[in-house]
Amino acid sequence: MPEFTFPRRTVLAGGVALPAMGALGATGIANARTSLAASTQYSFAVGDFEVSTLLAGVRTVDDDPQRIFGLNIDQAEFRSVSEANFIPSDRTQFSFIPTVVRTGRDVVLFDTGLNSRGITSALEQASVAPSEVSIVVLTHMHGDHIGGLTDDAGELTFVNARYITGQVEYDFWAARGDDGFDRKVRPLAEKMTFIGDGGSVTSGISGVAAFGHTPGHMGYMLESGGERLMLIADTANHYVWSLAYPDWEVRFDADKTAAAASRRKILGMAAADRLPIVGYHMPFPGIGYVTPDGPTEFHYVPVTYQLTL
Numbered sequence: 001m002p003e004f005t006f007p008r009r010t011v012l013a014g015g016v017a018l019p020a021m022g023a024l025g026a027t028g029i030a031n032a033r034t035s036l037a038a039s040t041q042y043s044f045a046v047g048d049f050e051v052s053t054l055l056a057g058v059r060t061v062d063d064d065p066q067r068i069f070g071l072n073i074d075q076a077e078f079r080s081v082s083e084a085n086f087i088p089s090d091r092t093q094f095s096f097i098p099t100v101v102r103t104g105r106d107v108v109l110f111d112t113g114l115n116s117r118g119i120t121s122a123l124e125q126a127s128v129a130p131s132e133v134s135i136v137v138l139t140h141m142h143g144d145h146i147g148g149l150t151d152d153a154g155e156l157t158f159v160n161a162r163y164i165t166g167q168v169e170y171d172f173w174a175a176r177g178d179d180g181f182d183r184k185v186r187p188l189a190e191k192m193t194f195i196g197d198g199g200s201v202t203s204g205i206s207g208v209a210a211f212g213h214t215p216g217h218m219g220y221m222l223e224s225g226g227e228r229l230m231l232i233a234d235t236a237n238h239y240v241w242s243l244a245y246p247d248w249e250v251r252f253d254a255d256k257t258a259a260a261a262s263r264r265k266i267l268g269m270a271a272a273d274r275l276p277i278v279g280y281h282m283p284f285p286g287i288g289y290v291t292p293d294g295p296t297e298f299h300y301v302p303v304t305y306q307l308t309l
């Protein structure tokens with residue numbers, strides 16, 4: 001595992017993070033082979049909102065993906081599902097996809113990637129200066145979401161922003177004590193607003209409880225001009241091995257039962273209402289639709305040109 005390790009202290013501490021991703025400091029999309037992700041930002045409109053998904057990093061994992069996904073599934077099933085979906089069962093690739101939304105009133109950034117350099121250069125691709133960001137929303141406190149709040153020297157990346165996150169999530173990490181949280185998030189507490197399920201970020205953007213991945217993990221619903229988009233964050237971290245099989249256990253889900261219930265709730269809502277969703281770790285540009293696949297599972301339909309016609 002040359003570029004991705006599972007630090008045992010992190011994993012055993014309750015599935016704290018997509019581990020080591022912040023520590024490794026990778027922002028690059030450097031890959032010997034050409035990736036489909038030639039662009040690092042994808043912009044479209046949701047009503048009057050201008051939305052850009054930002055590729056703040058990609059990581060290839062050359063290790064058994066079943067150490068992360070399908071913990072409760074036998075290896076033969078994991079392999080056959082992978083094969084049926086035309087993906088290898090012995091390695092995988094994650095994107096890291098913060099989203100920025102220009103509402104006309106606010107510039108709202110959802111999550112901050114692995115580090116300040118990554119999010120700053122991704123924002124630049126979308127022609128957004130860090131100083132323009134007026135609200136930073138944290139879906140949860142894992143290192144690959146909070147890493148870009150400050151740079152290596154501890155300076156704020158978003159000097160003019162206020163911050164919004166889930167009350168349950170903040171309270172959990174504040175009580176627990178955690179190095180990343182204490183360094184990146186706790187110092188911002190005075191600039192932070194805490195919300196619950198349905199709480200408002202700004203006009204047209206509200207929180208959707210999706211607890212389980214972490215105790216207070218939340219998604220966000222965007223609504224403008226009669227159009228909607230849901231940011232599901234880490235509700236499902238792989239388009240096949242998690243989204244399509246919500247009951248497959250994921251190492252990084254702190255509460256595996258709650259995480260599965262949240263997948264059913266959130267993905268069921270997306271499927272019923274035919275909503276486009278953005279998944280933080282889905283293949284870039286991170287946007288797709290969800291259809292029911294039989295009575296209990298889901299199928300991911302990547303976006304093509306629907307949102308940009």
Ligand SMILES: [Zn+2]
Pocket residue numbers: 018142144145234280281
């Ligand atoms: Zn994540």
